[in-house]
Amino acid sequence: MRLGLRTRLTLLYGALFFAAGSTLVWSTYLLTAKALNQQFTVAYSKISEAGADLPSEKPIGEVLIGDVGQRATSVLDEMLRSSLLIMVLVGIAATVVGYLIADRALRPLDRVTETAQRLSEGNLHERIALRGRPQDEIKRLADTFDAMLDRLHRVFDAQRRFIANASHELRTPLAINRTVLEVSLEEPGASPDLKTLARALLGTNARHERLIEGLLLLAQSEQELTSRRPLELDQVVRAALDQLDPLPRNRPVTIHRDLSPVTVEGDPLFLERAVCNLVENAIKYNVRDGQVWISCDQGGLVVENTGQPVPPYEVEDLFEPFRRLQGDRVRSARGAGLGLSIVRAIVDAHGGTVTATSRPEGGLRVAITLPSPPAPVAGSGNTRIPARTG
Missing domain, CATH: 3.30.565.10 (Histidine kinase-like ATPase, C-terminal domain)
Structure with a gap:
């Protein structure tokens, strides 16, 4: 399953934080251990020199240094555990904050997507119209999308006007031709050859009328329905x-x-x-x-x-x-x-x-x-359930 952009950005934020936090914790641990080791080495040398003349089976300096070394190791381990726990807790909080930041940053893109899904030929007048935002990438994207909708709206308006004008301009001369030919057939003095020619022209005229009607209907059918x-x-x-x-x-x-x-x-x-x-x-x-x-x-x-x-x-x-x-x-x-x-x-x-x-x-x-109408809303009083056809 492909993750959404918000989820991917949140995981990226969290992964970067844990990577940076782990680097910081281990660097602090190693530097602290190195500093303590250097200090213990100097102190061990001084104590060893001072207690070298004392009669004992085991010099007192070694006893002190050993005890301090164990305590230092215990302190380092405790510091490491505490640092890791704090890093995990802060990392979870940072991941949540990262998701909120990503959600806020991508919210304008949701408006772009919702507008694009809602638009059709019947409501091309709608716009995203992001207001009150800086001129960032998302604002430029929304403005570009609105400009594209303006161009599409003008194109569809021109197409509708063309269909309406073509319907009138193409039908009128054919209707005139049909009327003239029909009047010619009714003329008492018309010769048989003239009537034969008029009938042939009437058939041709009728085919042209059907062709134009079909073309105009095809153009209208390919447009978005304005009423359902x-x-x-x-x-x-x-x-x-x-x-x-x-x-x-x-x-x-x-x-x-x-x-x-x-x-x-x-x-x-x-x-x-x-x-x-x-x-x-x-x-x-x-x-x-x-x-x-x-x-x-x-x-x-x-x-x-x-x-x-x-x-x-x-x-x-x-x-x-x-x-x-x-x-x-x-x-x-x-x-x-x-x-x-x-x-x-x-x-x-x-x-x-x-x-x-x-x-x-x-x-x-x-x-x-064909699609069936949506089911009636509960409590509307309409209990009929429409049949499903597609």
Whole structure:
């Protein structure tokens, strides 16, 4: 397990103190022992000279020096034990003080981390704003981070304005073209060739409208969600299915539903668009008299369809913009190649996951999991526990 910065700094402070304290204790012990040894040597010489003429089996100087030497050794040992005990106690106190100092020094970094974790596209206006600190390294780091947030905020604002302007500027001429072509088709004196050309241009115009709508929706889906609320996923699926035509002219399909109540958290409009794209994709790239299975339960949403065989190594590429399979999906008239890209962008914005697998019989199986809303607070009066979908 990797230790935190506070713990590492505290251990470093403690280790340095014990290293310095041990060096001081042993140096004091050795210097004291050396000084005592020198003093005893001089005293022993003087006492030996003075008591050399006294008749005795053992000179009195040796007796005195031996007794004093034993006492000095005892004093040195006691001093060593006391010094080590004091060093340990002071070392523990120094380690605690070191932790408090490290905590105080690193506390501004906690503000930087908390702000970075809390920030998203919807609250880029927040700043760390360290005030009352000297111009040290941490203050410069916080100011640099705030300056980076200022730049990001300006970039995201410019992006939102661009999407809004592009939505208007691109849709308006196409809407005018559609109106002109539709009026031309209603003209009584229009020749058959003119009507044929107008119908062809209407089809081209419609494909361009779908392409622009898909690009704008993809750009909006990749942004941070500004609103989230608990909602019933099965109701969202039903609302999306009510908007679709399961019986296209060339390839009618049968849709099977198995929808169980499940609560998720998100934006209903974006989730409805994701479901529409999934089901449209399952219908569009199906076979004649094919099948589509839609199930919704505690595990999330699953859309499965029959169709042409899909190579497993090409499944992941289908989530990239403008990517289609070779053969049946290569013609842009069938679609812009943005359906699954928009689905992934919406699911990612909700904090969920989307996976796709190829069916051995042909077709795809796409599964979506979404986060469930937080559990109700105790005592709030709401006793319902939301289902878990991811």
